[in-house]
Amino acid sequence: MTLLKRNNGGLVPLRSIFSDIFDGDGFIDEKIWNKNWVPAVNVAESDKSYEIEVAAPGMKKNDFKVKIEKGMLNISAECEEEKNEKKKNYTRQEYSYNSFSRSFAMPDDAKEEDIKAHYEDGVLKLTVAKKAIAVSKAKEIAVM
Numbered sequence: 613m614t615l616l617k618r619n620n621g622g623l624v625p626l627r628s629i630f631s632d633i634f635d636g637d638g639f640i641d642e643k644i645w646n647k648n649w650v651p652a653v654n655v656a657e658s659d660k661s662y663e664i665e666v667a668a669p670g671m672k673k674n675d676f677k678v679k680i681e682k683g684m685l686n687i688s689a690e691c692e693e694e695k696n697e698k699k700k701n702y703t704r705q706e707y708s709y710n711s712f713s714r715s716f717a718m719p720d721d722a723k724e725e726d727i728k729a730h731y732e733d734g735v736l737k738l739t740v741a742k743k744a745i746a747v748s749k750a751k752e753i754a755v756m
Contacts, residue, residue, distance in 0.1 A: 650712050662722060662740040666714070669734030676736060680724050687736070688713040721745065 654665040666687060668676075675689045688711070695706040718724060718740070726741035 649710065650714065653714060655716075659742075661742055662719070664716070664738040664740070666736040666738075667734065668712075668731075668736055671710075671731075671734075673731040676729070676731065678727070678729050678738065680718065680727065683718050683724075685716045685718055685727070685738075685740070686713065687715075687738070 652667045654663075656663040656665075664685075664687075668689060671689055671691050675691045677686075677688050679686050690711040691709070693706075693708045695704075697704040721742045723741040723743050728739045730737050
């Protein structure tokens with residue numbers, strides 16, 4: 613027995629047909645179809661810092677803006693690209709614009725004045741240092 617996908621007994625919508633053809637194999641950049649693209653983010657914690665990695669391939673370090681304001685770490689980027697190709701019989705022009713913005717609430721032990729950012733191989737890496745926590749010593753109190 614063969615199962616066929618139908619939409620209310622009618623034809624499959626045009627978007628679904630194009631999705632079957634173009635999605636999933638890299639034929640067309642996914643960012644064209646997905647207007648709300650947001651890069652994947654990894655957050656890790658160590659004894660001395662928080663590590664944040666933002667996967668943003670194809671961008672340059674100058675595309676990023678990182679700022680901290682009112683306890684929030686804001687990471688955003690804008691990337692514009694223009695390609696022109698002129699040959700004997702034709703001219704091809706392509707324009708693309710991508711942007712995103714992510715915000716993270718900083719924990720109480722984060723040192724807002726000690727944040728380092730580095731972009732390499734399509735990954736923006738941020739290191740947020742932690743404040744030294746004072747360890748209280750045990751003290752015996754005499755009862756009077």
